[in-house]
Amino acid sequence: MVNTNRASYNAALSLPTRQFIEMPHSTEILNELGYILGRANAGEPTGLVISGATGTGKSSILSHFKASWDADLAKGECSPIALIKTPSKPSDKMLLENELTALGDPSPRSGELGSKRDRRDALIKTTN
Numbered sequence: 001m002v003n004t005n006r007a008s009y010n011a012a013l014s015l016p017t018r019q020f021i022e023m024p025h026s027t028e029i030l031n032e033l034g035y036i037l038g039r040a041n042a043g044e045p046t047g048l049v050i051s052g053a054t055g056t057g058k059s060s061i062l063s064h065f066k067a068s069w070d071a072d073l074a075k076g077e078c079s080p081i082a083l084i085k086t087p088s089k090p091s092d093k094m095l096l097e098n099e100l101t102a103l104g105d106p107s108p109r110s111g112e113l114g115s116k117r118d119r120r121d122a123l124i125k126t127t128n
Contacts, residue, residue: 030065096116105123
């Protein structure tokens with residue numbers, strides 16, 4: 001008797017590590033994200049919060065959008081998109097560290113809150 005679980009597992013190993021399949025609802029979301037980014041690039045103060053139940057694809061669609069956008073950047077050009085994952089019960093320290101990580105800070109966990117805020121602000125200014 002063939003172990004179908006093992007066969008499925010082995011078949012999965014040969015697939016690409018991640019795959020994003022656009023569906024009508026995801027295309028609408030990607031278009032809306034593009035519009036919001038366009039408004040931000042035009043100088044309109046813009047932020048976006050996406051919330052939803054675990055496993056609904058929030059991180060996947062945002063990662064896909066960022067990767068698609070960043071693929072067209074010139075070498076050395078900074079991405080205008082920072083994905084900041086927020087824990088379910090965030091503290092100021094955790095949020096700052098996640099922001100610093102998303103902005104490319106080499107030591108997001110070092111320093112006090114004040115110095116972390118200063119570094120975050122400086123990184124944001126250099127990306128504009």
